Amino acid sequence: MNKPSMEDAARAILARNDRGGYTVPTDRLYPFQWNWDSAFVAMGFALFDVDRAYRELERLAEGQWDDGMIPHIVFHVPSDTYFPGPDVWGTKHRVPTSGITQPPVFGMALRQIHEAALKSGVPGAEDRTRRLLQAGLRFHRWWLQARDPEGLGLVSILHPWESGSDNSPAWDKALERVPTTTKTEIRRKDTGHVDASMRPRDEDYQRFIHLVDLYRDCGWDPRRQWTAAPFKIADVQMTGILARATADLLHLAKSLGSEDEKAELARMHQVLLDGLSRRWRPELSRFVSLDLVSGKDVEAPTQAGFIPLIALQLDADQRSAVSAEIARWIDAMVVGVPTTPTWSPSFEPKRYWRGPVWAIINWLISDGLRLNQAEDLARQIERMTVRAIEGAGFCEYFDPTTGEGLGGDTFSWTAAAYLVLNGRG
Numbered sequence: 314m315n316k317p318s319m320e321d322a323a324r325a326i327l328a329r330n331d332r333g334g335y336t337v338p339t340d341r342l343y344p345f346q347w348n349w350d351s352a353f354v355a356m357g358f359a360l361f362d363v364d365r366a367y368r369e370l371e372r373l374a375e376g377q378w379d380d381g382m383i384p385h386i387v388f389h390v391p392s393d394t395y396f397p398g399p400d401v402w403g404t405k406h407r408v409p410t411s412g413i414t415q416p417p418v419f420g421m422a423l424r425q426i427h428e429a430a431l432k433s434g435v436p437g438a439e440d441r442t443r444r445l446l447q448a449g450l451r452f453h454r455w456w457l458q459a460r461d462p463e464g465l466g467l468v469s470i471l472h473p474w475e476s477g478s479d480n481s482p483a484w485d486k487a488l489e490r491v492p493t494t495t496k497t498e499i500r501r502k503d504t505g506h507v508d509a510s511m512r513p514r515d516e517d518y519q520r521f522i523h524l525v526d527l528y529r530d531c532g533w534d535p536r537r538q539w540t541a542a543p544f545k546i547a548d549v550q551m552t553g554i555l556a557r558a559t560a561d562l563l564h565l566a567k568s569l570g571s572e573d574e575k576a577e578l579a580r581m582h583q584v585l586l587d588g589l590s591r592r593w594r595p596e597l598s599r600f601v602s603l604d605l606v607s608g609k610d611v612e613a614p615t616q617a618g619f620i621p622l623i624a625l626q627l628d629a630d631q632r633s634a635v636s637a638e639i640a641r642w643i644d645a646m647v648v649g650v651p652t653t654p655t656w657s658p659s660f661e662p663k664r665y666w667r668g669p670v671w672a673i674i675n676w677l678i679s680d681g682l683r684l685n686q687a688e689d690l691a692r693q694i695e696r697m698t699v700r701a702i703e704g705a706g707f708c709e710y711f712d713p714t715t716g717e718g719l720g721g722d723t724f725s726w727t728a729a730a731y732l733v734l735n736g737r738g
């Protein structure tokens with residue numbers, strides 16, 4: 314009998330992490346449906362099972378709030394292997410959910426699924442896309458209203474968990490303002506599944522939970538949260554993803570939306586592109602986020618500075634500067650792109666978002682480089698990522714200095730990234 318291929322193994326992970334139309338990121342460590350994980354996973358499914366790809370987004374949309382927010386976790390069924398669970402969030406949605414959100418990769422996934430459906434002729438696809446397009450549109454309206462009330466053309470995160478890059482050095486300065494006191498008793502479960510040296514520190518968790526307590530006390534009302542938030546960062550990673558996803562929704566609306574919806578999405582898109590373009594810092598060769606409480610640029614070097622490439626067409630100078638900068642981050646690494654470069658004092662090769670390489674981040678960066686005609690560098694990053702997964706398995710993240718696989722294993726979005734990036738040859 315033939316040995317199963319890595320692609321078979323990737324599909325087997327997606328099957329094993331299926332909990333009934335939605336995929337957990339990995340067993341036990343993350344036992345529910347996570348927002349951006351599911352969107353990446355849906356793009357993986359779109360390569361071989363379009364119906365299942367739609368299901369992933371449809372199940373995620375079950376968690377959408379009346380105000381349009383799609384939360385970062387949907388707690389479809391109870392589990393006691395994760396903290397903080399629904400009791401800590403205390404939200405009021407019909408399906409229990411968290412009270413914060415995550416990067417809106419949803420719109421990017423929807424376009425890919427729709428295009429795959431057109432190719433393979435899936436029955437009912439148009440209606441399914443139409444319904445999800447409406448969910449996406451409501452989500453993007455929420456972003457602009459709730460998270461850019463001052464009209465900067467940049468959307469803000471109010472909690473590091475929203476960024477998906479929980480303990481990134483980008484948040485260190487802003488988090489110093491957040492007290493370590495909590496009303497909720499902290500009962501971490503993550504360090505029972507994964508070695509503590511690869512996870513955020515206890516002090517980070519105290520601040521994370523302080524913010525959850527504060528926003529729960531605001532009744533999860535976006536306006537009250539905006540006023541109360543000691544942590545408020547207009548984030549270029551989030552805005553880059555939102556801008557790209559808006560372009561993807563606009564593309565779908567051209568055949569499936571109304572004139573008003575097209576005009577609204579086109580307006581949103583332009584506002585976001587303008588906001589992002591203003592965050593380019595030529596002397597750093599990357600984009601920088603803005604701390605809205607201190608008024609200062611977030612200069613800590615992290616992967617976030619490259620994510621706007623998925624939305625913006627750079628000019629020739631920017632393109633060569635950013636390509637050289639990414640090449641510098643990769644240089645001498647066993648696997649790049651590190652989420653924090655080795656020369657940063659904050660670099661820790663094994664600690665979650667403070668250095669390790671994430672396959673989905675490489676996927677976004679290589680898409681951004683391709684969009685900006687830097688195909689060779691994009692291909693180099695894709696091949697590195699595929700090799701890292703073939704060497705260490707479908708791990709949550711990888712040590713850039715050794716290629717060692719870290720964090721949770723049999724990880725769904727790493728499996729999806731493998732299918733997508735390996736498929737590019």
Ligand code: DGY
Pocket residue numbers: 385396474479503
């Ligand atoms: C966690 O619990 O580690 C998550 O990243 C929060 O979403």
